[in-house]
Amino acid sequence: MKHSSVNLASDPDRSEDGCMPGKGRFSVSEKEISKDLIEGRKGYDEKVAKGLSRQPEMKEVFTTGGGIPLERLYTPLDLENLDYCRDLGFPGSYPFTRGVQPTMFRGRFWTMRQYAGFATAAESNARYRYLLQQGQTGLSVAFDLPTQIGYDSDHPMARGEVGKVGVAIDSLADMETLFKEIPLGKASTSMTINAPAAVLLAMYIAVGEKQGVGPGELSGTIQNDILKEYIARGTYIFPPKPSMRLITDIFGFCSDNVPKWNTISISGYHIREAGSTASQEVAFTLADGLAYVEAAVDAGLDPNVFGQRLSFFFNAHNDFLEEVAKFRAARRLWAKLMKERIGVTEPKAMMLRFHTQTAGSTLTAQQPENNIVRVAIQALASVMGGTQSLHTNSFDEALALPTEKSVGIALKTQQIIAHESGATCTVDPLAGSYAVESLTNEIERQAMEYINKIDEIGGMLVAIEKGYPQQQIQDAAYQYQRAVENDDRIVVGVNKFQVEENGEGRDLLRVDPSVGENQKKALQAMKQGRDNVLVKNRLDSIRSAAKDESVNLMPSIIDAVRVYATEGEICGVLREEFGEYRENIVL
Amino acid sequence: MSERRIRVIVAKPGLDGHDRGAKVVARALRDAGMEVIYTGLRQTPESIVETAIQEDADAIGISILSGAHEHYFGEIIRLLKSKNAEDIIVFGGGVIPDGDIPRLLEMGAGAIFGPGTSTKKCIEWIEKTVEEKRRKES
Numbered sequence: 133m134k135h136s137s138v139n140l141a142s143d144p145d146r147s148e149d150g151c152m153p154g155k156g157r158f159s160v161s162e163k164e165i166s167k168d169l170i171e172g173r174k175g176y177d178e179k180v181a182k183g184l185s186r187q188p189e190m191k192e193v194f195t196t197g198g199g200i201p202l203e204r205l206y207t208p209l210d211l212e213n214l215d216y217c218r219d220l221g222f223p224g225s226y227p228f229t230r231g232v233q234p235t236m237f238r239g240r241f242w243t244m245r246q247y248a249g250f251a252t253a254a255e256s257n258a259r260y261r262y263l264l265q266q267g268q269t270g271l272s273v274a275f276d277l278p279t280q281i282g283y284d285s286d287h288p289m290a291r292g293e294v295g296k297v298g299v300a301i302d303s304l305a306d307m308e309t310l311f312k313e314i315p316l317g318k319a320s321t322s323m324t325i326n327a328p329a330a331v332l333l334a335m336y337i338a339v340g341e342k343q344g345v346g347p348g349e350l351s352g353t354i355q356n357d358i359l360k361e362y363i364a365r366g367t368y369i370f371p372p373k374p375s376m377r378l379i380t381d382i383f384g385f386c387s388d389n390v391p392k393w394n395t396i397s398i399s400g401y402h403i404r405e406a407g408s409t410a411s412q413e414v415a416f417t418l419a420d421g422l423a424y425v426e427a428a429v430d431a432g433l434d435p436n437v438f439g440q441r442l443s444f445f446f447n448a449h450n451d452f453l454e455e456v457a458k459f460r461a462a463r464r465l466w467a468k469l470m471k472e473r474i475g476v477t478e479p480k481a482m483m484l485r486f487h488t489q490t491a492g493s494t495l496t497a498q499q500p501e502n503n504i505v506r507v508a509i510q511a512l513a514s515v516m517g518g519t520q521s522l523h524t525n526s527f528d529e530a531l532a533l534p535t536e537k538s539v540g541i542a543l544k545t546q547q548i549i550a551h552e553s554g555a556t557c558t559v560d561p562l563a564g565s566y567a568v569e570s571l572t573n574e575i576e577r578q579a580m581e582y583i584n585k586i587d588e589i590g591g592m593l594v595a596i597e598k599g600y601p602q603q604q605i606q607d608a609a610y611q612y613q614r615a616v617e618n619d620d621r622i623v624v625g626v627n628k629f630q631v632e633e634n635g636e637g638r639d640l641l642r643v644d645p646s647v648g649e650n651q652k653k654a655l656q657a658m659k660q661g662r663d664n665v666l667v668k669n670r671l672d673s674i675r676s677a678a679k680d681e682s683v684n685l686m687p688s689i690i691d692a693v694r695v696y697a698t699e700g701e702i703c704g705v706l707r708e709e710f711g712e713y714r715e716n717i718v719l
Numbered sequence: 720m721s722e723r724r725i726r727v728i729v730a731k732p733g734l735d736g737h738d739r740g741a742k743v744v745a746r747a748l749r750d751a752g753m754e755v756i757y758t759g760l761r762q763t764p765e766s767i768v769e770t771a772i773q774e775d776a777d778a779i780g781i782s783i784l785s786g787a788h789e790h791y792f793g794e795i796i797r798l799l800k801s802k803n804a805e806d807i808i809v810f811g812g813g814v815i816p817d818g819d820i821p822r823l824l825e826m827g828a829g830a831i832f833g834p835g836t837s838t839k840k841c842i843e844w845i846e847k848t849v850e851e852k853r854r855k856e857s
Contacts, residue, residue, distance in 0.1 A: 277734035277785055289761075292790025293734050366736015366760050406739045493739075497817075497834040530834050531816045532786070606742055613743050617837050626835040635817030643786060717759040719742060 173207060197451035198409035200574055206566035214569060223559045227467040229460050230560035231518040232483045237556035243521040244546045245322060249274035249299035250533050251647045253309035256299040262536060266543055271321040272523060274298030280367040282328045282703030285651040294648035302655045303698045307335040317345040321352040327369035329356040330378055331699050334690040353394035353443055356382060359420040359592060360399045363601045364406035372593055374710035377681060380431040383438045385686035394443040404447035405493045407609020410458045411575050413447060415582030416601045418466055423592040425474055435474050439481025448510040449491040456562050457571035459517030465576050487521035488514035495530040499625035503527040508545050515555055516562055522546055532640040599718035662696040670697055671705050678709040725849050726754040728779045730767045735785035736760055744780060747838035764794035772804050777849045781811035788815050796827040808848055
């Protein structure tokens with residue numbers, strides 16, 4: 133497929149808000165790039181050089197967390213080629229560097245959406261109602277690993293795992309319990325589910341039906357991003373080709389039937405957690421995005437339509453300036469790629485809307501209260517980067533799922549930023565910072581280099597097969613570990629400022645093993661109580677649909693979940709038809 | 720007599736897909752001169768033990784971040800016993816609360832290296848423990 137190269141240097145089109153190219157330059161007027169500035173800079177550099185022997189800096193080179201060297205000082209000289217209208221523009225307009233909505237947090241705060249779920253649907257439902265009562269504004273469902281991998285709670289592979297990292301959902305019955313007393317017509321629900329996303333979406337639609345809420349009124353997101361599973365997260369089921377078919381089926385089905393639903397959350401969070409740098413996080417996420425867009429276009433869908441319902445998911449890591457720059461770079465680069473490479477004309481389909489989660493991998497088991505501070509800084513970076521939705525980690529999550537108390541603090545962190553910090557009162561407040569704009573440019577440049585490399589390899593699907601992103605990520609992870617062990621990178625409480633601690637008495641959330649046993653019993657009882665002939669018929673319909681690529685799988689999956697076919701049964705049929713992915717071990 | 724290189728299986732049992740730590744450890748052990756076999760994801764206790772025995776491994780390192788550590792450590796140790804392969808040292812890490820460590824050690828794990836442990840510490844412990852084991856055996 134031919135792609136026009138993305139032109140980072142100039143855009144001859146007038147942007148939609150009327151900025152004339154060449155005019156509307158950054159506030160640096162020609163006068164400012166003056167002799168005075170150049171000489172002043174020289175003077176500063178000489179003064180520093182003289183003083184360095186007496187007062188050296190603490191490091192030879194200062195870099196961002198992602199390895200980008202940081203200048204001692206940034207000035208207008210670093211942004212000579214910045215054109216305000218071309219490179220920054222206005223919030224809500226191409227290239228969306230400054231945000232996807234004109235008023236951003238003055239109009240509405242980001243959605244405060246804490247990822248939650250554990251043990252049974254009943255216990256998770258209670259946690260959701262607690263969080264809603266405490267002021268969170270969106271739901272986010274964490275499923276256990278058997279559910280994420282399409283196994284029922286009674287499957288041999290589910291042993292020991294039921295309810296441990298999220299809620300166990302075997303059938304519509306569990307889903308109904310999960311959303312008890314939560315009106316789906318008023319809620320916005322994000323579900324972290326990938327390989328079996330079609331099934332969980334079908335269940336959500338069925339629960340809505342039972343509540344009298346039509347699919348047209350449902351608001352939410354499914355993660356549904358299989359490529360990052362192969363790269364960094366590991367909860368895949370089927371091989372790439374049928375997985376992409378499932379994804380484009382969901383795009384098509386939702387465009388027609390569930391128009392307010394975000395059909396995918398193209399994720400960089402996990403790529404970063406696996407050890408990538410910030411630039412790699414942007415690059416591999418957007419490259420995944422391009423693969424999905426191209427697959428959907430090949431399947432006959434209109435990117436101006438489905439493009440509006442793509443969403444993204446990024447990490448909020450430690451390096452404050454780099455993270456703010458990263459979010460802005462991602463927005464600008466995606467807009468350019470959608471416009472110039474894919475040929476999208478609808479501005480709404482060029483917008484990178486995203487959810488953020490603070491970086492789990494930065495949480496320490498040592499002195500866990502320090503994590504409250506880490507999360508606050510990371511959360512602030514995501515707000516100043518213009519996120520649409522945010523999950524803040526709880527301080528005990530290096531050790532276990534959050535308790536009610538610890539998740540309360542995490543939510544309050546967002547509320548304090550929203551109501552007390554003032555960071556929300558003006559849009560994209562760090563725009564214009566010489567350092568932040570320089571970093572934004574550099575991250576975009578580096579990300580595009582990776583994307584070009586992936587193009588050379590043959591696109592993201594081939595790159596994953598060849599192990600390219602996996603190798604990049606692992607190398608970065610290994611370098612990080614060496615830096616920590618050499619004390620080149622300090623982790624407070626771990627390699628510096630340690631304290632003797634006894635962690636045994638901590639109040640941590642535990643999932644009782646009886647959860648697995650009880651879930652199995654409930655599943656058995658449910659199976660006995662349903663119309664098993666009807667279930668078999670519905671499963672057979674899924675099988676027929678699976679065999680025919682021209683048939684959208686969603687309707688038959690919804691039909692099956694309505695009659696209480698289990699997730700494991702449905703995925704079992706799909707496993708038989710599609711096969712299972714074999715990991716490409718890259719070490 | 721030349722010393723046989725230490726051979727370690729680094730394993731990911733169960734459904735947990737977080738492999739950053741396992742891969743970093745595997746690589747660090749390899750850089751320290753050990754022979755490392757990394758199993759990849761979705762291993763069963765049976766396949767892990769089978770591999771360890773077939774490969775004549777000195778140790779198995781188990782990585783679990785899914786909260787299922789008691790189950791998997793227990794199963795692997797039980798299987799090693801049942802196959803008379805108790806001389807294979809078992810260690811591991813992941814998301815394992817301090818309060819759970821005594822139970823794992825009781826079950827037969829040699830050491831648990833939790834979040835924040837350096838690979839250096841891991842390597843030193845493996846070298847020391849394997850040396851002791853070999854001394855006893857000879």
